[in-house]
Amino acid sequence: MTESTEKKVALVTGAGRGIGKSIAELLASKGHHVVCVSRSEGSCGAVADAINADGGSAESLAVDVSDKAAVQAACEKLLEAHGTVDILVNNAGITKDGLLFRMSDDDWEDVIATNLTSCFSFIKHLARPMTRKRWGRIINMSSVIGLTGNAGQANYAAAKAGMIGLTKSLAKEFAARNVTVNAVAPGFIATDMTAELNEKQQEAIVGMVPMKRMGQSSDIAATTAFLASEEAGYITGQVFTVDGGMVM
Numbered sequence: 001m002t003e004s005t006e007k008k009v010a011l012v013t014g015a016g017r018g019i020g021k022s023i024a025e026l027l028a029s030k031g032h033h034v035v036c037v038s039r040s041e042g043s044c045g046a047v048a049d050a051i052n053a054d055g056g057s058a059e060s061l062a063v064d065v066s067d068k069a070a071v072q073a074a075c076e077k078l079l080e081a082h083g084t085v086d087i088l089v090n091n092a093g094i095t096k097d098g099l100l101f102r103m104s105d106d107d108w109e110d111v112i113a114t115n116l117t118s119c120f121s122f123i124k125h126l127a128r129p130m131t132r133k134r135w136g137r138i139i140n141m142s143s144v145i146g147l148t149g150n151a152g153q154a155n156y157a158a159a160k161a162g163m164i165g166l167t168k169s170l171a172k173e174f175a176a177r178n179v180t181v182n183a184v185a186p187g188f189i190a191t192d193m194t195a196e197l198n199e200k201q202q203e204a205i206v207g208m209v210p211m212k213r214m215g216q217s218s219d220i221a222a223t224t225a226f227l228a229s230e231e232a233g234y235i236t237g238q239v240f241t242v243d244g245g246m247v248m
Contacts, residue, residue: 007057009082010228011035011126013065013118014092016043018191019141022217023089024048026225028056032087035078036060065092065118066110075125084129087228090119090163091141097152108155115159119166127170127179136179137228140167141220144187144243160185164239171237180236182227187243190214210245 010027014020016038028034028051036051038044041062051058063074078085093115096107119140130136145153146160164183171181188194188205194214197205206212223242226232241247 008032008086009035009078009084010087010089011037011078011085011122012089012091013037013063013122014141015047016040017047019186019189019217019220020089020091021047022221023091023224024058025051025056026218026221027087027089027228028054028058030225030229033057033059033082035085037063037065037074038092039064065122066113068117068121071118071121072125075122079126079129084133085126086130086133086135087137087139088122088126089139089141089224089228090122092118093141093159095153095156097156099152100154103155111155112159112162115156116162116166119163123166123170127174130179131174131177134178136174136177137232138167138170138174138179138181139224139227140164140181140183141224142167142183142185142239144185144241144247147185147239147241147247167239168237175236178233180227180233182232182236183239184220184223184227185239185241185243185247186215186220187241187246188214189220190216208246209243213244215242215244 010032012020012024015024015036024034024036036044036048044060048058048060064070096111140163142163143160145157149157167181167183219242
């Protein structure tokens with residue numbers, strides 16, 4: 001592990017697998033203490049254990065991010081233990097796709113609660129110590145779908161677009177306190193979910209990407225780690241598409 005000049009505390013939601021796992025591992029490799037959050041203690045615990053075994057510093061915290069009371073309790077526990085969380089990565093997300101006329105109220109509300117309201121909750125409870133310290137990095141994991149929309153994903157697109165509006169508004173609120181707020185908008189990324197698609201479906205996805213390949217979770221982690229760094233201190237309120245050229 002490569003140590004940074006100052007170990008910071010980073011919290012990554014949805015860290016049990018995929019993009020969140022890659023982000024947690026990369027931030028740990030840069031010398032930060034990483035709090036790995038997911039709904040399942042087994043998944044976030046395994047990631048934290050692997051980071052620690054590799055010489056890094058991590059802990060796990062099982063939280064249902066859609067539960068506002070649970071998020072508040074978790075944040076209070078973390079602030080008591082660490083004083084502040086310096087880097088917050090709101091990555092947790094779910095999909096419950098369906099055309100509008102077939103979409104249930106629960107499917108709408110679950111996606112909004114998990115993907116969007118959770119960001120509001122974590123930021124509300126963790127950003128004040130950042131502003132007092134006059135240093136903080138908040139990175140919200142949106143999606144190109146939040147920029148373009150997608151049939152059958154009204155709930156997901158609304159949540160991801162909402163994250164962009166939240167990002168830009170809070171960037172203005174926190175800028176004078178040296179707390180940056182940015183969003184990353186991944187395109188098609190190779191994950192466990194895309195691996196289950198058949199060859200024809202994967203070819204159709206790749207055909208939509210100018211670079212003619214899916215991205216890797218490491219591509220998203222690299223962008224996130226840069227936005228969390230000292231070098232990105234003059235960047236705020238921006239949306240970074242990492243999509244192989246889909247949205248230009």
